[in-house]
Amino acid sequence: MMNRRVIVKERPQGIPLAEHFELDSAPLPALAEGQILIRNHYLSVDPAMRGWLADAQSYGARIEIGDVMRAFAVGEVIDSRNHAFAPGDRVMGLFGWQEHAVVDPGSVLLRISDHDFPMSLSLGVLGLNGVTAYFGLMDVCAPKAGETVVVSTAAGAVGSCVGQMARILGCRVVGIAGGPEKRRLCIDEFGYDEVLDYKHEADLEAAIARACPNGVDVYFDNTAGPISDAVIRHISVGARIAVCGTASISSWDPWPSGPRYERQLLVKRATVRGFIALDYVDRYPEGVAQLGRWIKEGRLHYREEILEGIEQAPAAISRLYSGENQGKLLIRLPASKG
Amino acid sequence: MMNRRVIVKERPQGIPLAEHFELDSAPLPALAEGQILIRNHYLSVDPAMRGWLADAQSYGARIEIGDVMRAFAVGEVIDSRNHAFAPGDRVMGLFGWQEHAVVDPGSVLLRISDHDFPMSLSLGVLGLNGVTAYFGLMDVCAPKAGETVVVSTAAGAVGSCVGQMARILGCRVVGIAGGPEKRRLCIDEFGYDEVLDYKHEADLEAAIARACPNGVDVYFDNTAGPISDAVIRHISVGARIAVCGTASISSWDPWPSGPRYERQLLVKRATVRGFIALDYVDRYPEGVAQLGRWIKEGRLHYREEILEGIEQAPAAISRLYSGENQGKLLIRLPASKG
Numbered sequence: 313m314m315n316r317r318v319i320v321k322e323r324p325q326g327i328p329l330a331e332h333f334e335l336d337s338a339p340l341p342a343l344a345e346g347q348i349l350i351r352n353h354y355l356s357v358d359p360a361m362r363g364w365l366a367d368a369q370s371y372g373a374r375i376e377i378g379d380v381m382r383a384f385a386v387g388e389v390i391d392s393r394n395h396a397f398a399p400g401d402r403v404m405g406l407f408g409w410q411e412h413a414v415v416d417p418g419s420v421l422l423r424i425s426d427h428d429f430p431m432s433l434s435l436g437v438l439g440l441n442g443v444t445a446y447f448g449l450m451d452v453c454a455p456k457a458g459e460t461v462v463v464s465t466a467a468g469a470v471g472s473c474v475g476q477m478a479r480i481l482g483c484r485v486v487g488i489a490g491g492p493e494k495r496r497l498c499i500d501e502f503g504y505d506e507v508l509d510y511k512h513e514a515d516l517e518a519a520i521a522r523a524c525p526n527g528v529d530v531y532f533d534n535t536a537g538p539i540s541d542a543v544i545r546h547i548s549v550g551a552r553i554a555v556c557g558t559a560s561i562s563s564w565d566p567w568p569s570g571p572r573y574e575r576q577l578l579v580k581r582a583t584v585r586g587f588i589a590l591d592y593v594d595r596y597p598e599g600v601a602q603l604g605r606w607i608k609e610g611r612l613h614y615r616e617e618i619l620e621g622i623e624q625a626p627a628a629i630s631r632l633y634s635g636e637n638q639g640k641l642l643i644r645l646p647a648s649k650g
Numbered sequence: 651m652m653n654r655r656v657i658v659k660e661r662p663q664g665i666p667l668a669e670h671f672e673l674d675s676a677p678l679p680a681l682a683e684g685q686i687l688i689r690n691h692y693l694s695v696d697p698a699m700r701g702w703l704a705d706a707q708s709y710g711a712r713i714e715i716g717d718v719m720r721a722f723a724v725g726e727v728i729d730s731r732n733h734a735f736a737p738g739d740r741v742m743g744l745f746g747w748q749e750h751a752v753v754d755p756g757s758v759l760l761r762i763s764d765h766d767f768p769m770s771l772s773l774g775v776l777g778l779n780g781v782t783a784y785f786g787l788m789d790v791c792a793p794k795a796g797e798t799v800v801v802s803t804a805a806g807a808v809g810s811c812v813g814q815m816a817r818i819l820g821c822r823v824v825g826i827a828g829g830p831e832k833r834r835l836c837i838d839e840f841g842y843d844e845v846l847d848y849k850h851e852a853d854l855e856a857a858i859a860r861a862c863p864n865g866v867d868v869y870f871d872n873t874a875g876p877i878s879d880a881v882i883r884h885i886s887v888g889a890r891i892a893v894c895g896t897a898s899i900s901s902w903d904p905w906p907s908g909p910r911y912e913r914q915l916l917v918k919r920a921t922v923r924g925f926i927a928l929d930y931v932d933r934y935p936e937g938v939a940q941l942g943r944w945i946k947e948g949r950l951h952y953r954e955e956i957l958e959g960i961e962q963a964p965a966a967i968s969r970l971y972s973g974e975n976q977g978k979l980l981i982r983l984p985a986s987k988g
Contacts, residue, residue, distance in 0.1 A: 363917075558913050568910050570910040586916035
């Protein structure tokens with residue numbers, strides 16, 4: 313069986329563009345003992361891909377030129393030489409930007425037991441985005457009812473989930489997003505108490521001070537850079553900051569400069585902690601189950617943006633940085649190609 | 651009774667110097683119900699004083715022009731209108747740079763129950779320096795045997811205590827200190843595994859990499875600035891950084907710039923936490939008791955530098971920043987003046 317795949321052609325400097333990839337077709341290898349064959353239904357497009365492709369040190373092994381692009385995907389087992397997996401099982405994991413994947417069971421991050429939801433959700437609100445939001449907020453930030461929580465990229469796949477969860481926990485939730493459309497989405501769909509449009513605020517720092525009169529108790533940071541600088545000036549005593557992403561910084565080689573905030577951390581006895589959701593993989597079922605309950609109760613909303621066909625994948629990453637996309641960005645693979 | 655005191659004459663820009671203070675003499679107020687009268691035996695000189703005096707936001711209320719200089723001191727109760735205190739009790743607290751203090755009991759931070767030690771230790775290794783090191787290391791950093799711990803201002807009153815405790819816990823301990831004398835003190839007296847002299851290392855970052863081949867698991871930061879920047883580039887996964895002081899930065903108004911390290915925190919799932927020892931006041935007796943045991947066992951060494959007479963106080967703060975002093979800096983008040 314021939315398998316269509318997206319190959320890394322050239323290492324990007326900065327944001328990965330279509331020209332850094334190429335589509336090819338290659339015969340699928342035979343299954344070795346213990347392996348499974350998956351037909352991918354949806355491929356994920358994630359900000360983490362830039363880091364995976366960069367020369368600079370990142371988490372996860374670096375991707376080499378000529379490799380299939382590393383990606384999360386969700387699909388169905390169609391053949392198995394592993395007694396733990398049977399055809400028809402739904403799984404999410406690091407299956408790559410390709411139509412089919414022959415993988416070892418270690419590549420599977422989540423087995424999907426609840427078939428009430430569209431499979432695509434296992435790449436978003438019931439997948440990495442959801443568990444990133446869940447463990448980052450619950451474990452790293454541990455917000456208490458009545459506290460003020462600020463979320464950057466408030467309309468994004470992770471941010472919108474964080475904001476809604478903080479509301480469910482009884483916090484005052486202030487989102488930071490770019491542009492009037494995202495601002496409206498945050499208010500109408502995700503129920504933020506206040507949303508600051510960083511592209512149109514003349515003085516973001518003053519706007520944060522107004523929106524957070526008691527200071528910022530929790531900051532869930534998806535951007536780093538000037539947005540974070542403005543938030544950190546308004547943290548309260550005992551504040552907790554989760555560093556989840558650095559979307560505003562286009563290159564970390566060399567490390568860019570910014571205001572030092574050690575003194576602020578000291579005076580405010582504040583904590584900054586970097587985390588990645590892959591460290592919580594053993595606890596994913598707990599997070600996914602709780603997120604699923606909130607969705608069924610109508611308390612947790614999500615947005616998806618779905619592109620059709622593997623041909624769309626190479627140009628998709630840059631959409632995350634252009635501010636164009638709203639909601640979790642996915643590639644659907646038509647069943648006829650399976 | 652007349653009381654000699656050091657008054658704040660002018661708000662310093664940067665490091666406080668003798669010219670910012672003046673010595674005066676004023677009658678002691680009568681004791682109100684609930685108050686106690688203390689004869690100070692030793693006055694403390696601390697890096698925190700710069701922050702207390704600065705215009706910029708700090709912890710603790712700002713000191714105003716004309717106030718007695720805020721300071722930790724240790725002394726003896728000589729009169730009491732509070733049933734919890736009796737003449738002869740030894741106490742440490744915020745009693746100010748003055749010979750006598752009339753205070754409310756809330757100013758007392760520690761009651762000294764063990765009279766086996768010189769009273770001066772209650773301002774150093776058995777006082778704020780000791781409990782800062784103890785809770786900062788044990789609570790904020792939680793090092794495990796076999797981990798690598800890096801300490802900046804390694805020969806200082808807090809740093810030397812941190813380094814020795816980390817050795818007692820079974821860690822590999824690397825100190826950073828300025829100048830050959832401090833380096834020698836760290837090795838001979840405090841038992842560091844390795845000590846880097848940041849004033850003479852051509853490439854501090856490379857030296858840290860060599861001294862910490864498995865990366866830095868714990869960094870106890872007393873300096874901020876370029877020393878911290880170099881350490882943070884070599885943290886290991888799961889590293890914990892305690893921000894205890896910012897001695898290398900002479901002004902925080904405006905916040906100076908430095909390399910952003912959010913990405914490093916993310917990739918290394920590291921934690922940076924600011925703390926101040928005053929938040930642990932309820933647990934001081936626990937810390938002081940353990941530190942006292944280690945001193946009696948000969949496992950915890952300390953240095954003191956004692957200046958004679960209250961006249962020395964105004965010029966003393968700047969000694970902390972000139973690199974001149976070794977060990978806890980104190981002012982002794984002669985008994986004849988009591």
